[in-house]
Amino acid sequence: MVSSNKKRDLTQIAICLIAIVLVNFLSGSFFTRFDFTKEKRYTLSPISKSLMDSMPKVVKVTVYLQGNDMPSGFKRLQGATRDMLLDMQAYSKRKLEFEFVDPLAGMNQEQQRQAIRDLQTKGIEPTNLSVKNDNGLTQKIIFPAAIVSCDDKQIPVQLLQTRTGVSYDDQLNNSIQNLEYAFTSAIKKVTADGKPEIGFTEGHHELTDLQLNDAMRSLSDGFLVGRVNLKTIPFANLKKIKLLIIPKPDKAFTEAEKFKLDQYLMRGGKILWSIDQVSAELDSMRHHQNEQLAFNKQLNLDDQLFRYGIRINYDLILDMSCAQIPINTGSVAGQPQMQLVPWLFYPIFVPVIKHPLVKNLEVRSEFVSTIDTLAVKGTQKTVLLSTSTFNKKLTSPHTVSLQMIEQVPEPKDFQSPAKITGVLLEGTFISNFRFRPVPDSVNEQIPVLQQSQPTKMIVLSDGDIFKNQVASDGSPFPLGFDRYTQQSYGNKNLLLNIADYMTDDSRLIELRNKEIQLRLLDRPRIRAEKLKWQLINSILPIALVLIFAIFQHYIRRRKYAR
DSSP: OOOHHHHHHHHHHHHHHHHHHHHHHHHHOOOHHHHOTTTTTOOHHHHHHHHHHHHOOEEEEOOOOOSSOOOOOHHHHHHHHHHHHHHHHHTTTEEEEEEOOOOOTOHHHHHHHHHHHHHHTTTOOOOOEEETTTTEEEEEOEEEEEEETTTEEEEEEEEOOOTTOOOHOOOHHHHHHHHHHHHHHHHHHHHHHSSOEEEEEEESOOTTTTTTTHHHHHHHTSSSSEEEETTTHHHHHHTOOSSSEEEEEOSSHHHHHHHHHHHHHTOOOOOEEEOOEEEOOOOHHHHTTEEEEEOOOOSOHHHHOOOOOOOOSSEEEESEEEEEEEEEEEEETEEEEEEEEEEEEEEEEEOOOOOTTTOOOOOSSSSSSOEEEEETTTTTEEEEEEEOSSSSEEEESSSEGGGGGGGOEEEEEEBBBOOEEEEEEEEEOTTTTSSSOOOOOOOSOOOOOOOOOEHHHEESSSSTTOOBOOOOOOOOOTTTTEETEEETHHHHHHHHHHHHHHHOSSSSGGGOOOOOOOOOOOOOHHHHHHHHHHHHHHHHHHHHHHHHHHHHHHHHHHHHHH
């Protein structure tokens, strides 16, 4: 009997060992994960999985969100970043490496300043925090960002998505939602063999290289970026450009240049129009007795845009949701006293649409016009940017004066439907030169296509939307950064999103549609029922243990009483 029991025990142990070995073998050969959350927050998209699985080289991610005494919200962002990178690493066949480092650890003040400057040159900006400790509040600098590198390529990734008027919890939630897109996009760019070409037009008094400094530098991480002169570039070279950006022209386009633009679009080229229809500049007002006559520009583009289904009107929008500008309110001891005041001609756009191009962005603009969309067969239009419902417009020509600041706007005078200021057009377009002769000044043989291949264009009625501010010493600020309010807007992210959307065929930008629902506790109810739940959590476990002990004691007495 003993021998039989012993043999049975040995058999069970052997079966268990075989099962463990078999499970280990299968887990090493096959990989799967289970995500029981409703919105699948821990599940990578098929696009990300495919990219991780086909990574040709080892990619290293250095995350700078590290350090002691970080607020709980940033620790949550840090944990979400770690989880995302672990998921990506699991699908990358260990070709994705990552580490978390504190870039200021063990440095004195001078070394820290130098380290901050070095990170800023890489496109990483610091964030100042007020952290509570035993001695009160202390200032702490953290870097909610990462660097994705492969060979000699490096791309910065911003982990924190800020937006005014949005709660702290929502900002962190938006940042976590954006992690997969941010890392997948950066990894794709550093591992790509070639870079798509993006061209900024010149020759029509467009924005200068200094004004486009950060736009071009940010795009250069994943694209070949340069200036394009439509008058001199051969059409064969123009066709190679994936995205053509027209940044605030101030001089009329010739018919030959319009023909090249038209036929570029007909062959599937993508165009981003950033157009000011009305000439108005704040600097000009300051130099001309604080006022300026805003007048119509003559760009010779109206007929072409009209053919494509867009009309940019000759007017200026005033919006109560606006940025601030500094105004001299007097002097004390010979020193000018500057005060920030709202400037209605600088609308701030807060898109309500969930399109991945503008989701969770807040965009600053200057002297914007309204846009009308026209019905064109085969073309789908999506409104990307629009004003608030507290706006009005001035028809050009009109005198614009800084004295308008003294007039307190009445909300009832500004109640108006939201005005369109940015539109995405997708589909097929009819050529503006359909049934028209080729301009005589075109000195190339370019076959005329009457209708385009499926393509895209974006029209924005603000020429300054991608212009970075410039300091008095000539150094450029980051795109979207307002040097007066020290606030960063989403203009740079808008440009990068547009570049990805217009040049990427894998629909990577759709990862920005990922939604993670916040399930926050009801704080008023917590305060009202705090004592009740404290008593339940303190007394109920003890009561359950006592009841179980009494019941067990009763059962034992009955059992052994027999």
